[in-house]
Amino acid sequence: MSTICRFIHAEKANYTVTLLCKVMKTAPSTYYAWVAGRKAREARRQDDEALAHEITAIHLASRHNYGVPRVTAALRRQGRLVNRKRVERVMRQHGIAGNSRCTGRRSLTKADSKDAPAPDLIGRDFTATSPGTKIVGDITYIPTAEGWFYPASWLDLATREVIGYSMADHHRAELVVDAMDMAPRWAAWSPAA
Template sequence: MSAVCRFIHAGKANHPVALLCKAMTTARSTYYAWVAGAEAREARRRADEALAHEITVVHLASRRNYGVPRVTAELRRRGRPVNRKRVERVMREHGIAGNSRRTGRRGLTKADTRAAPSPDLIGRDFTATRPGTKIVGDITYIPTAGGRLYLASWLDLATRVVVGYWMADHHRAGLVVDALDMAAKLGRREPGCVIHSDRGSEYTAGQLRVKISESGFGKAWGGPAAASATPPRRASGPY
């Protein structure tokens, strides 16, 4: 409808408004309402342009990393009360987008459906009052010029200190076994220490269970996992 009204407005210098409205099958009241709102629309346009400038400043200061949530938060921190949906609309209209570093990145966890399930002794409580009572960890990869390197680590939930780690060009069970061997040699654990992991095949492998037994930990299931990991995929047991 705005396009029709703009056409009528442009042609009224040469033709009567009534004739133009009839030709465009548009009520004259609709056209006059559009004319009355022109000033408000222009004010909104100017306000959006000013906001776009502020967004651009914040976006460039973040090295083009900030998306809608962080841009909105930064504007509010600077004393600019603004609605998130409006920021999203203005950023979209001006082609401003954040850098989503996680886009297309897949996790390394691949569950072994044949492995026996284990109880979750952590129970969403990723805290510990004494060192050596709860150990968790995970596997991540590091891109290098020569290809990916995989890092397995074991983290003490009480101290947030990595008590064992290992790096290799693969993420088979041997990687977490070597990391566990380092943690075992450090000896920073108490009797009944709980080891917690996701149910990835690296942590449910028999090779890891043998290592746990050889190290004198007793039975344990899985390996360490990040404290932010999703509990339904976790399994844990006592050393």
């Protein structure tokens, strides 16, 4: 609507406001309300620029870490009564953003494009007739209050028993090897024995 009002304002020297409003399919009262609010909009724009300057100073002092909530709190401590949504809008318009902690899940494998998925050695057939013929393993991670917890286990598909397991605070290869070493029967079943 402001685009139409700006056009009418620019062309009112050549044509009447009533004709321009009729052609643009807008009410004359809309145009006159827009004209009446020009001073208020300009004052708000100038106030937003001053606020952006204060926000930038706080953001730089925080080493680019503070986001909207902390910047708002800092402005209020300085005596500037400002709404959080206004701070958010001004920061977004000026490209100011704080650092946020990465809260996403992390992968147990490297996401390199050169790494291919592991081959399916059992062909999605999870049945076995005798113990020790098909053994599968798994590793996962669980968030705890003390950090990440990584359990690894080996399962015999014939008996459905966990034949070895291991737990650690990392997901390196030794976690899986420890789970394998825990299963004494697995050594007797393995072809290398």
